[in-house]
Amino acid sequence: MSDPTPADMNVSQPRKSILRNLSFVWLVPILALAVSLGIAWQNFSDRGTLIEISFGNASGVVAGETTLRYRDVVVGTAEDVRFTDDLGRVLVDVRVDNDVAPFIDDEAVFWVVRPEVSARGISGLSTVLSGVYIEGAWDNAPGAVTQQFEGADTPPLNQPGRPGRRITLATDDGTTISYGSPVLFRGVEVGRLETPRLSADGRTVLVDAFIDAPHDQRLSQATRFWDTSGFELSFGASGFSVDFDSLASLVTGGVVFDNLYDDGEPLTPGYVFTLYEDEDEARRNRLVRGPARGVAFSILFDESVNGLEAGDDVTYQGLDVGVVTGLRSQVLEGAFGPELSLIVDVAIDPQRMGLPPEAAGPETIDFFRFAVDTGMRARLATESLLSSDLRVELVVLDSAPTARLREIDGEAPRLPSVESNLSDFTATAEGVLERINALPIEEVMQQAISLMEAFEQLARNEDLQRVPGSAVALLDDTRALVGNEAIQAIPSQIEAAVNDLTALVAEIREGGAVASLNSALANLDDAMVGINTASQSAPALAENLAKLTEEDIPAVLAELQGVAQTAQELKLDELVASATATLNRVDALIAQEAVQGIPAAVTAAIEDVRTIVADVQAEGAVQALGSSMRNLDRAMADISVASQDAPALTANLRQITESDIPELLTELEAVATTAKELELQALVDSATSTLNRVDALVGSQDTLELPGTINDALTEMRLALAELRDGGVVENLNATLQSASDAAGSVAESVEDLPQLTARLERLVAETEAVVSSYGARSDFNTQTLSALREVQNAAKSISELARAIERSPNSLIFGR
């Protein structure tokens, strides 16, 4: 081949250094490397903090896909899902963004959000498509980074950083509460319940609740929770009503709380609320159970505490001041060896007793020590009308036996107790109903029968039987009063007086004795009218008794309790006794001195009459004697004229004047003195004797002789006349006789007034008869007494009808007629 033989080329290339040959293109891989490394570094540094969360069940958690969210923003991703060494739990490694990692400290909680369909709604729906994710909650304050966490199976209610308060409720029955049930305050949901759990001893169901702020400020020890689950049917006076709070609470249960009073003490750590079954119970149990509040006391009861249970109220004058915390029995050393005693433990709230809120135990005990000294006692009382529930009642009794607050070391101070008034409380309709409610009807019937027996017994009762007797005695007394010797004596005395008066008619008329006697008789009449009125008031009393028997006793019967319990022994007996006593008092009234004194007064009146009569008699006698003396004087003047002629006559006359007449005067004077001095009976006697004496005087030898003497004198005078015909002696004698005739005429005139007196006496006797007859058969008093007895009979009949009615329908006691 022909060689073109090119020019001799100097193509030797200059040796360049490596650096000078280095192309700028090398910057590209370096840049790429740098960028790659930068990205890698950025990824590495940004990959976040790895935390480890353990779950009991990590269903749906996929490594690399499941995210960790905080407030629904993804802040991390699950990198690995594995088991613990013992395969007990699932460990999920989560890579958390660095910006939130510092906040994930000890309090952080994690749970897996899954779709959930419940009565309260559907939640976590987005996870149906996106898969589950892990939700975390933590507070806003950075803390020490923690690597290990324990995840919750359910969303916690008190998520960290969520303001509010977590509380614990205790209840006996957990069937109506469930996880997520709302906590309502006046119908507004302010919180949620967590899952109920059993207490360690298995007796109580505990459930935590989380109350959102600011409602948690309402919580205090005065807060009561009650269950509003389900619905409540009530049928009452207001009709038929169905009550439920919300559909959610109807299905899942709900809890409502309210404060029973203001200024409740703040909650203490570990405070456990009681969840009551309903509002009534919650409001009833105002006091906290347990030692947190209240000062403990114990009460020893001698009687049965059946119906009392823990949680019952302790009241002071109707105000709840405490609660029964427990019942126990204790063997105490008694006088006759060991005795089993029932001890009731109570807790008294000092604040409810009016003590200052800061009062602690010692102050309260001091107060009670003082209160017990002044009569405060504990006793059992019934809770309400139709229940046999009991409560403890603090009462202040004035008549309480002395007791002191017993303070035993190591035990609650013991309040003294008194017998309850359960068995003898005042018979009210409440009591009756309560009792009937408490007792079987047979027992009521038994009581009715025993009541009847009691009435029978009452009918046989001595006191009741004594009522007629008393009435009879009353009548007897009246009769005796009427038939009193003094009254009986009145006619005879009057008769005697009449006899006296017969002799002294004119003087009596002049002395106004008849008027006095009339007024005395009028007084007697008034007295009789008074007695009659008294007799009439006795029937009114009987009528009252009858009314009492007819109205009040049935009322008493209506109050079966009191009647059954006490009437048998006390009330009716007392009633009868008091009726008897009343009758006896009436009897005594009638028999009393004043009334008894009426005859005495009458007697005294008559006595006065007698005195007057006697005075009149005495005066009249004197007057009569005076007139006689005048006549005699005149006669003596005549006689003295005659005596000049007849000394014998003068002698006779002198004899008369000097011996007989003064004697008579003396006698009369003595009579007058005696009459003034002597008492009635004696006066009567003396009057009689006076009359006798007058009689005797009249019939006395001297007096009898006086006519003879006069006759003699007349004879002598006749002789004298015969001797001295024209001496005018006969004319004088005729004048003397005329005077005597005048005297006789005046006596006759006086006698004419006597029928008038007799008529008055007749009227008096008639009135006395009327008085006596008013107590006889068909009298007003008898009628009244009979009607009273008839009323009693009616009352007894109505009682027996009532008993029969009760026997037929015992219900009527409960429902009313």
Add this chain to the structure above:
Amino acid sequence: MANAERTQPVLTARGAGLVGCAECGHVYPLNTKACTVCGSRLVSRDAASLQRVWAWLFAGMVVYIPANVYPMLRTTTFGKTSESTIVGGVFELMEHGSYGIAFIVFFASVIIPVSKFIAIAYLAWRVQRGKPGTSSHFHLYEVVEFIGRWSMIDVFVVAILSALVQLNFVASIHPGIAAVSFALSVAFTMVSANSFDPRLIWDAPEGQKV
């Protein structure tokens, strides 16, 4: 073959005292500085070519690492987001039974780039060592240069899917960081392949040539 090479040395343009335009193929005398036709600079041999090849190749390999490590696609379906890398996507497709597509993806995304790396490195290595090339090397170079663009099929898929599948909640696809890396890797390797002066294949050290 070695004997054949020796017995039949290739006459190069340089050997002929010519220089050819790389753009339009016009041949000029050796010292001509610029192509009169297209105005390109005329260089008989590009001495820096190998450096550029190596540089782009390294860059491509560097960015190929994150392209495989980081997810290519972020698919969000009904709120559920899944990220898949290239290889992960291949296995995913195989799990679903789409072996054909899995093979295509695997071929385009893994075999071709890796093969390119190897082929370019091999060619560059040979040139660096001054070993005389044969026509088969040249064919290899041609294949590499031709097939390089097809590696972008993945990137195209991602780009198209990302553009099309934006159905909000139901489904949405976003390119991952690997998509960018992979695209860069492909681009770098293509640049690397283009930087390679195939005329160097024919050159052999003077010492060995005889």
